[in-house]
Amino acid sequence: DAGITQSPRHKVTETGTPVTLRCHQTENHRYMYWYRQDPGHGLRLIHYSYGVKDTDKGEVSDGYSVSRSKTEDFLLTLESATSSQTSVYFCAIRSEQAGYNSPLHFGNGTRLTVT
């Protein structure tokens, strides 16, 4: 599975609480991404990173922040979770050696429920 681990796999939290999801890779790739998956919307990009401390916003970044202090870890934080953030979250990595538009390799996802 391209050496990507997401944790936790499942989480239930209450509205207003902070939540951090972790993505860990063993491939030493520069590019890492956070997507959310919702019925009818496919996957939508939240944030991505192109190196340590280099991040940028995706199309649905409101309410989310990210950090990348090490190549292998990309953290997604919901500062104050809301019910609209109930979703399945996917981390993905991309190998720059395989070409600029090379396919993404995805983790197994984190199912987050905000009650």
Next chain:
Amino acid sequence: AQTVTQSQPEMSVQEAETVTLSCTYDTSESNYYLFWYKQPPSRQMILVIRQEAYKQQNATENRFSVNFQKAAKSFSLKISDSQLGDTAMYFCALELEWGNMLTFGGGTRLMVKP
């Protein structure tokens, strides 16, 4: 901004038969990449096939092939000799050549029946 539309929320096919999943997209750019990803019940996202827009020849990967119609902005996926293991959600995705963001369609749920 680019958009990707999959007009078939659900489809079914008998084992060993052929099925075609539709995808249309919209972008003003001339160079881009198109992808089909498969998501089985395990939830893992798996690349099925990839097409560069500047290549006229349709991509094929074993039982999977695409019909890429650039002028019509259409990118359909054909699965031949369908197998039970093909049961999954299928997502069409578009990425601009200069970009760093895949835009996904809403998905098509495919059920292969024995």
